[in-house]
Amino acid sequence: MKVLVLNSGSSSLKYQLFNMDDESVLAKGLVEKIGLDGSLLTHQPAGMDKVKIEAAIPNHNVAIELVIAALLDEKHGVIKDMKEIDAVGHRTVHGGTTFSESCLINDDVIAEMERLVTLAPLHNPPCILGIKACQEKIPGVPMVGVFDTAFHQTMPPASYLYGLPYEYYEKYQLRRYGFHGTSHRFVSIRCREILGNPEHSKIITCHLGNGSSLAAIKDGKVQDTSMGLTPLEGLLMGTRCGDLDPAILPFLMEKEGLDIAGMNTVMNKKSGLLGISGVSSDMRDVEEAAAAGNERAAIALEVFKKTVLRYIGAYAAEMDGVDAIVFTAGIGENGKAVRKAICENLTYLGIEFDEEANDCRGKEIEISKPGSKVRVFIIPTNEELMIARDTKEIISK
């Protein structure tokens, strides 16, 4: 079975075609600058060089058309006929409380996703565009939606309710939803496998990338997570501020004369590692600047570490213990210094950190010593594969 996985952004479209018989990737690629000047498709068939295709790509329909053409191409294609694509799995972002698991996409699902646009005005519209483009360009192929919020739907009310008047929860579904669910699910399933699939387990998964979030997962079910109604809450991120005293909003809006959009831009695009360091939103740049003596960059690293530690401590307390901690995503998989700085502060949990094992990048490995009370792992995430697996399972039913 061949499954095409799509991740549609407002001006980009990432894709991977999987052969689900052995879960291998046949080809992957990225369409950039949809609707903008300089739009471009980069296509990479497995084991071959990347091909760059420049073309006018005014919308998602044309983007899908180009992706299909690249997959079918005589030279760099990997399939002979469009009919070889058995299903399409879409990364769909916000599923509200409606979608607690992945589902087959039909008109009702699309209508519900459209209703949920109020909760995810930036993320859901491009997903819907990607779905509609597939309906038009690859008609009749079953499609599955895999929501970023779904895995977190097991949270109890005490984790998802904010301390605001209850009527706002009732009126606007204002609550914590959490994001990166597909990644937290992928790495926590793998972690439980490594632990021998015990009946009971307490795992803290740390997805640390440009966007970062932690999840507390007890017996395979999310108990709490650091992102909230939107992906702005929680840890300090590349350009996002994470947790704030909410009173800062009216204060800054008044002092700086910011309107709602201006305030949103400050919190989402100008804060985080970038905002504190003034150097970059990219962890590698900030580490480099700190090593060269930039004090603000050094403080930004400290703040990042501290917010992760704060949540690990909170989640260990909430679950009354923790069996394993998992690091994943760009920083979690590659950032040796970040992992070291965090783990060295967790001796109180009984973690014996293995510095030698930690001296690696992007591979699955245990970075705690044998006998460590809490085990620590690096587990590379693979959201696309998780989407492909869900898609295969759902359409096989």
Ligand code: ADP
């Ligand atoms: P996204 O959330 O966009 O998917 P990623 O998961 O790819 O992001 O993570 C990007 C982050 O990973 C960047 O801050 C980058 O600096 C960081 N990163 C990548 N490689 C390293 C490394 N070797 N050391 C530290 N950080 C790294």
